[in-house]
Amino acid sequence: MDIKFTNRLSYKQARLTVLVGFILGTLLSLIQIGIDYASEDASINREVQALLQISHNPASRIAYNIDAELAQELTGGLLQSPAIIRARLIDNNDTVLADVQRPRLEDRYRPLSDFLFGEQRQFQERLYLAHMPREYLGTLYLDVDTYTFGSRFLDRSGVTLLNGFARSLVLTGILLALFYMMLTKPLVTVIAALSNSDPRKPQQTRLDCPHGHELDEIGVLVKVANQQFVSMATEIQQRRAAENRLTQYLNELEDIVSARTDELKASNSRLSQTNQDLEEARRRALEMAQARAAFLANMSHEIRTPLNGMLGMIALTLDSSLAAEQRQQLSIAHDSGKVLVELLNDILDLSKFDAGQLELERIAFDLGAMVEDTANLLSQNAASSVELTCLIAGHFPSTVLGDPTRVRQIVSNLVSNALKFTRFGRVDVRLTPIVGGVRLEVSDTGIGIPEEAQVRIFQPFTQAGAGITRQYGGTGLGLALTRNLCKAMQGHLHIQSEAGFGSRFSAELPLLTHTEAIPPAPLRGRVVALSKAGSGLAELLAVLLPSWGLDYQQLDSPADLQQTPLDLLITDDLEHLLDLRPGLTAPILLVTAYGNFLPGEQATALAPLVQLARPLARNALYQTLRRMLQGGAPDAPLLHEFPRLQQRRARILLVEDNPVNQLVAKGMLGKLGCEVVLATQGAEALEQLEQAAVDLVLMDCNMPVMDGYEASRRIRQSGRWPQLPIVALTANAMPEERERCRAAGMDDYLAKPFRREELLALIEHWVPVND
Numbered sequence: 001m002d003i004k005f006t007n008r009l010s011y012k013q014a015r016l017t018v019l020v021g022f023i024l025g026t027l028l029s030l031i032q033i034g035i036d037y038a039s040e041d042a043s044i045n046r047e048v049q050a051l052l053q054i055s056h057n058p059a060s061r062i063a064y065n066i067d068a069e070l071a072q073e074l075t076g077g078l079l080q081s082p083a084i085i086r087a088r089l090i091d092n093n094d095t096v097l098a099d100v101q102r103p104r105l106e107d108r109y110r111p112l113s114d115f116l117f118g119e120q121r122q123f124q125e126r127l128y129l130a131h132m133p134r135e136y137l138g139t140l141y142l143d144v145d146t147y148t149f150g151s152r153f154l155d156r157s158g159v160t161l162l163n164g165f166a167r168s169l170v171l172t173g174i175l176l177a178l179f180y181m182m183l184t185k186p187l188v189t190v191i192a193a194l195s196n197s198d199p200r201k202p203q204q205t206r207l208d209c210p211h212g213h214e215l216d217e218i219g220v221l222v223k224v225a226n227q228q229f230v231s232m233a234t235e236i237q238q239r240r241a242a243e244n245r246l247t248q249y250l251n252e253l254e255d256i257v258s259a260r261t262d263e264l265k266a267s268n269s270r271l272s273q274t275n276q277d278l279e280e281a282r283r284r285a286l287e288m289a290q291a292r293a294a295f296l297a298n299m300s301h302e303i304r305t306p307l308n309g310m311l312g313m314i315a316l317t318l319d320s321s322l323a324a325e326q327r328q329q330l331s332i333a334h335d336s337g338k339v340l341v342e343l344l345n346d347i348l349d350l351s352k353f354d355a356g357q358l359e360l361e362r363i364a365f366d367l368g369a370m371v372e373d374t375a376n377l378l379s380q381n382a383a384s385s386v387e388l389t390c391l392i393a394g395h396f397p398s399t400v401l402g403d404p405t406r407v408r409q410i411v412s413n414l415v416s417n418a419l420k421f422t423r424f425g426r427v428d429v430r431l432t433p434i435v436g437g438v439r440l441e442v443s444d445t446g447i448g449i450p451e452e453a454q455v456r457i458f459q460p461f462t463q464a465g466a467g468i469t470r471q472y473g474g475t476g477l478g479l480a481l482t483r484n485l486c487k488a489m490q491g492h493l494h495i496q497s498e499a500g501f502g503s504r505f506s507a508e509l510p511l512l513t514h515t516e517a518i519p520p521a522p523l524r525g526r527v528v529a530l531s532k533a534g535s536g537l538a539e540l541l542a543v544l545l546p547s548w549g550l551d552y553q554q555l556d557s558p559a560d561l562q563q564t565p566l567d568l569l570i571t572d573d574l575e576h577l578l579d580l581r582p583g584l585t586a587p588i589l590l591v592t593a594y595g596n597f598l599p600g601e602q603a604t605a606l607a608p609l610v611q612l613a614r615p616l617a618r619n620a621l622y623q624t625l626r627r628m629l630q631g632g633a634p635d636a637p638l639l640h641e642f643p644r645l646q647q648r649r650a651r652i653l654l655v656e657d658n659p660v661n662q663l664v665a666k667g668m669l670g671k672l673g674c675e676v677v678l679a680t681q682g683a684e685a686l687e688q689l690e691q692a693a694v695d696l697v698l699m700d701c702n703m704p705v706m707d708g709y710e711a712s713r714r715i716r717q718s719g720r721w722p723q724l725p726i727v728a729l730t731a732n733a734m735p736e737e738r739e740r741c742r743a744a745g746m747d748d749y750l751a752k753p754f755r756r757e758e759l760l761a762l763i764e765h766w767v768p769v770n771d
């Protein structure tokens with residue numbers, strides 16, 4: 001490796017040393033020259049003073065004698081001195097005795113010398129004799145040219161400086177050579193050896209130390225480099241060994257990975273085989289579930305049809321005149337049949353949950369009215385010592401969105417349980433709007449449920465205690481179904497109960513408001529209620545009547561009534577009623593338990609009197625109050641419990657192949673005041689339609705020759721009866737069935753077995769009143 005001369009260490013070191021030496025040498029030379037200058041400057045004055053002292057006596061004598069000739073000689077002699085350029089002698093009368101001079105020397109260094117010592121210096125010596133020191137005789141003047149001394153000084157200074165430079169130069173050369181020998185050369189040797197060595201070959205990597213440098217820094221450098229070479233070589237060797245091992249591991253790993261990959265492939269193919277098996281099993285399970293659902297549907301059809309017939313026929317027979325014992329026996333048979341139908345419905349619903357087939361509707365319906373209707377229907381089952389009340393919040397929406405059938409099931413299950421397990425006290429059904437839905441609360445003062453049983457009762461076929469079935473009957477399906485329904489609607493069902501103190505079931509359901517509450521037109525009058533403070537009636541009236549604008553007061557005892565002015569008395573106090581009338585002119589609204597209406601004579605005795613059965617529905621109460629307060633008819637007709645069951649004169653085409661079902665439906669329709677035209681299958685129905693107009697078609701679905709679907713399709717296709725309502729009658733309760741009926745052109749659906757009220761509601765809906 002070639003290093004530039006100026007970059008070499010020896011050069012740099014020599015340059016630095018020489019520079020320092022040169023600066024120091026020059027400084028010392030300058031100091032020496034300065035000292036020399038001071039002594040030269042002093043020597044000028046000394047030499048001239050010495051000359052003046054020597055000349056003092058002869059010059060004094062000459063002045064004393066006023067001898068111009070001798071004076072000339074003396075001054076001429078003084079001028080011989082190289083530094084004197086002018087000598088003058090004057091006596092005490094300032095007469096010049098002698099004045100000699102010569103030109104001064106000119107040279108090129110003169111200005112420098114004049115600058116250092118001055119151009120010339122003048123000396124004078126007052127003359128007197130030694131024995132007459134006070135007698136002034138004259139003055140000797142000498143002019144000195146400093147250049148004589150200056151040129152000598154300049155010569156010496158030049159030599160001094162040159163000497164210094166020459167010494168520096170020589171020193172530089174010597175040092176350069178020395179440093180090269182001592183430093184650069186051995187280093188260059190080491191560098192060359194290092195450049196040529198290959199650390200991967202350990203045997204080649206030993207450097208030789210330059211001779212004579214074994215113990216100095218270069219020796220140490222070589223030693224350290226050799227040690228580094230050794231450790232590098234060792235490390236390289238170790239790395240090579242590690243690399244070899246790594247390669248070996250990699251190879252082994254590759255072997256393992258390929259073995260594992262093979263295993264994975266094998267297990268993958270096993271897995272996909274299992275997956276296929278699972279998929280196959282799932283498909284089979286689904287098929288089985290579908291088969292089960294179809295089986296259930298068929299089974300329900302098969303069971304419902306005869307049941308329908310049986311119940312219908314018993315109901316019809318019950319309406320005819322019978323001996324008391326026969327009536328009782330048939331009633332029991334009818335009730336048992338109804339329980340069987342409910343059980344069948346519950347089992348079917350539960351199996352729908354299992355098969356994931358439950359489909360929820362989302363339509364607007366009046367939940368308040370539905371709760372009142374349901375409670376009304378179920379009130380038949382209430383003990384007369386139980387007060388069933390529907391407490392619906394004043395601002396409860398007119399209609400909400402949801403599945404009315406399923407909500408009715410929830411209400412019906414909870415209320416029928418509450419009534420079943422309560423012998424005395426109250427059963428309240430409360431409806432309140434909550435954020436994002438409604439809360440339905442059914443509370444009772446019945447037997448309650450022990451805490452440990454509260455979780456259990458939601459399991460299918462489970463009851464709170466062992467004696468329940470014996471004492472109260474039931475299957476243990478209702479709550480399981482209710483909870484499943486609440487869950488399916490994204491709602492919750494909570495229970496709060498204490499054994500012996502009653503229960504409170506509250507269902508929170510996300511049924512959103514469809515139409516807000518519409519407040520009825522305000523009523524005017526003063527209404528007094530005679531009912532116990534803790535009664536459901538008092539609670540209901542206290543909320544409803546003020547909100548309808550009525551002046552309302554509640555009294556506990558009939559004694560308080562004497563002084564109270566009133567337009568109408570509402571009471572549930574049968575006991576004191578007969579004693580009240582004589583002193584009371586206002587009309588009375590009597591609220592009784594189901595089936596406890598006062599017989600005709602008693603009612604007439606109490607006129608004006610109107611009787612309403614519990615639970616009071618808001619609309620029925622409002623209409624009754626309006627009539628009683630504003631219509632004021634003293635002999636207003638008695639309202640009977642089902643105002644809906646009024647006679648309807650409608651012409652109905654019943655298409656049904658089963659003679660039992662024909663009889664049942666015909667009987668029910670006849671009782672409702674309808675005229676029935678009969679057809680046993682679809683084709684016959686079409687013929688009947690051709691012959692005479694009807695208001696409604698009740699169409700069985702499964703019939704020989706032409707089934708109900710086909711017949712409906714044809715009726716619609718003909719275009720002749722576009723407005724004619726067709727209602728399917730079917731025992732198949734599955735949702736697909738409904739869809740199928742709609743697709744065939746039918747308007748509505750009635751599941752068999754149906755009750756008379758259901759049939760009436762249907763006719764009321766589809767056949768407009770035309771009287």
Ligand code: ADP
Pocket residue numbers: 413417418419421444446447448449457462463464465468473474475476477478479480502503
């Ligand atoms: P079922 O009423 O047919 O027995 P449910 O599932 O409706 O079946 O009720 C299960 C059990 O929960 C009942 O048997 C009864 O022990 C208890 N239970 C339900 N509701 C009430 C209630 N309101 N008061 C007391 N016990 C009740």
